[in-house]
Amino acid sequence: MNDSEPWTPPEGSWASSAARRRNMQAIRSRDTKPERLIRRLVHANGLRYRVAARPLPDLRRTADMVFRPTKVAVFIDGCYWHGCPEHYVSPKTNPGYWSDKVARNMARDRETDQRLTEAGWLVLRFWEHMPAEESAAEIIRTVEKRRKSVSDEGISI
Numbered sequence: 251m252n253d254s255e256p257w258t259p260p261e262g263s264w265a266s267s268a269a270r271r272r273n274m275q276a277i278r279s280r281d282t283k284p285e286r287l288i289r290r291l292v293h294a295n296g297l298r299y300r301v302a303a304r305p306l307p308d309l310r311r312t313a314d315m316v317f318r319p320t321k322v323a324v325f326i327d328g329c330y331w332h333g334c335p336e337h338y339v340s341p342k343t344n345p346g347y348w349s350d351k352v353a354r355n356m357a358r359d360r361e362t363d364q365r366l367t368e369a370g371w372l373v374l375r376f377w378e379h380m381p382a383e384e385s386a387a388e389i390i391r392t393v394e395k396r397r398k399s400v401s402d403e404g405i406s407i
Contacts, residue, residue, distance in 0.1 A: 284378040285314050285326045291386035297393055299324075305371055311362050315389070320396035321371040324389055325362075328378050331355055337379060372396065 280302045289301065292315070300316040305323045313323035329337035333352045341348045363373045374392060376385040 280312075280314070282326070282328070282378065284382060287382040288324075288326060288376070288386050288389070289315065291382060292389050295386070295390050297390060305366055306369055309362070309365055311358070317393050317396075320393050320400065321369075322389075322393050322396060323366055323371050323373050325359070325373070325375045326378055326385070327359070327375055332359060332377075334377050334379070336377075 289299075292299065297317070300318065302312045302314065303316040304311065305313050305316050305318075305321075314326045315324035316322075317324075327334070331352065333356045338352065359375070363375075366373050372392065374389060376388075
């Protein structure tokens with residue numbers, strides 16, 4: 251292929267066209283608009299957290315927000331990539347590949363929840379379509395409640 255020929259994906263590739271490939275590569279895995287808005291609201295209420303951090307060092311997955319002292323991990327899941335029951339629509343192009351990909355993401359999410367729970371973490375998951383104010387309020391309530399239980403009762407989380 252020379253420089254004047256357009257790029258074409260290999261046979262059977264997830265990139266069914268050059269345009270699709272560009273679109274898929276442009277999708278952010280962190281710092282999405284819903285994440286940034288929720289983080290801004292939580293931060294404005296005085297809570298501090300880690301962004302895109304691993305809750306557990308041996309778990310090769312990152313949470314969108316991590317509150318280490320209270321062991322709360324927050325995930326803001328995209329409706330398409332995580333299979334939202336309200337908004338997920340299987341694509342018309344290469345539906346088998348994409349439906350399998352989303353199913354694997356959902357299975358990984360359940361495994362992540364299980365592993366974190368077994369390690370004493372509380373997992374909060376929100377869909378990207380949920381109102382940011384509601385998600386932020388729940389995060390704030392949960393983290394403050396866990397902080398209080400730690401300080402009042404001397405319980406180690």
